[in-house]
Amino acid sequence: MTKKNPLFNQIVVVGLGLIGGSLALEIKRHKLARKVVGVSRSKQNRKEALRRKAVDEVYPKLSSFVSEADLVILATPVESIIQLLREVKQWASPQALITDVGSSKLQIVNEAKKINLKQFVGGHPIAGTENSGMKSAELNLFKNKKWILTPSGNPLGYSKLKLLLKTVGAEVLEMPAQEHDQVLAAVSHLPNIIAYTLANTVGEKSRRAKNIRFAGSSLKGMTRVAASPGEMWRDVCLSNGKEISKSVADFQSQLKIFQKALTQKDSQKLLNFFELGKKFRNELDLKKL
Numbered sequence: 366m367t368k369k370n371p372l373f374n375q376i377v378v379v380g381l382g383l384i385g386g387s388l389a390l391e392i393k394r395h396k397l398a399r400k401v402v403g404v405s406r407s408k409q410n411r412k413e414a415l416r417r418k419a420v421d422e423v424y425p426k427l428s429s430f431v432s433e434a435d436l437v438i439l440a441t442p443v444e445s446i447i448q449l450l451r452e453v454k455q456w457a458s459p460q461a462l463i464t465d466v467g468s469s470k471l472q473i474v475n476e477a478k479k480i481n482l483k484q485f486v487g488g489h490p491i492a493g494t495e496n497s498g499m500k501s502a503e504l505n506l507f508k509n510k511k512w513i514l515t516p517s518g519n520p521l522g523y524s525k526l527k528l529l530l531k532t533v534g535a536e537v538l539e540m541p542a543q544e545h546d547q548v549l550a551a552v553s554h555l556p557n558i559i560a561y562t563l564a565n566t567v568g569e570k571s572r573r574a575k576n577i578r579f580a581g582s583s584l585k586g587m588t589r590v591a592a593s594p595g596e597m598w599r600d601v602c603l604s605n606g607k608e609i610s611k612s613v614a615d616f617q618s619q620l621k622i623f624q625k626a627l628t629q630k631d632s633q634k635l636l637n638f639f640e641l642g643k644k645f646r647n648e649l650d651l652k653k654l
């Protein structure tokens with residue numbers, strides 16, 4: 366790969382939000398494509414992407430320009446990725462590699478199989494913030510972060526995709542889609558749902574009692590991701606409901622253990638509960654998260 370011979374000729378990024386916009390910025394910064402074309406429905410995201418030089422051209426929807434692409438990246442909420450696969454198939458060249466960034470994988474991968482989209486590779490960057498839209502896109506978002514790919518078959522251009530992701534700073538890991546959804550339900554989806562649950566629980570009470578002014582840094586830290594777009598989490602839950610339900614049940618079991626120890630004033634069990642959580646937290650490699 367040289368400046369004159371970039372990895373890809375034309376990359377189309379559909380969804381110029383936090384993830385799609387940040388990736389487009391990195392693709393331009395590292396000159397990984399001759400041309401980057403963005404697709405976003407809102408004028409605001411399209412204008413901002415052009416202003417920040419994340420893309421060379423923008424369109425409000427897919428059309429014949431997609432046939433020029435050798436890589437198409439779908440970076441919209443999960444349910445719309447599922448719908449977009451058919452549309453992309455209609456426009457894209459049969460040799461073009463198609464990938465996505467959705468936070469759940471099995472339904473997306475299954476849909477690609479169902480419509481015989483052989484050139485599809487599922488993807489999920491384990492990176493992000495609570496912010497959304499092109500205005501929040503940032504450089505270095507993927508630096509030293511994991512990027513899971515769920516390859517099946519032997520799609521053309523797959524090694525180039527891996528090189529692109531490594532060039533933007535990510536560590537590429539491969540995993541079957543089903544395993545991805547099981548693992549991510551516990552380590553990512555559950556914590557996000559708990560953030561919303563906590564915000565709703567505290568919000569409800571404190572609004573009634575007007576006592577939110579007494580909140581401190583624990584509430585701030587623990588509800589940070591509840592500022593993420595609701596549409597994104599609705600789609601993750603709809604597409605990974607079974608695995609998320611299991612994680613929620615595990616969480617409820619832990620709450621029951623705590624509640625029982627509290628009701629019984631069981632000092633040792635309460636201490637065990639807190640020490641176990643503290644041990645887990647201390648063992649986390651925070652620099653890698």
Ligand code: NAP
Binds near residue numbers: 383385445491494497
């Ligand atoms: P975002 O900032 O809200 O961006 C999503 C973009 O998709 C929006 O800018 C929107 O642009 C477009 N969009 C929304 N709904 C759409 C629809 N129904 N049809 C077509 N386009 C639509 O969200 P994001 O954080 O970048 O998330 C994008 C994807 O990345 C999601 O699948 C999410 O699960 C995944 N992901 C997110 C994170 C994270 O931490 N945020 C991390 C890893 C993976 P227009 O309104 O202009 O079309």
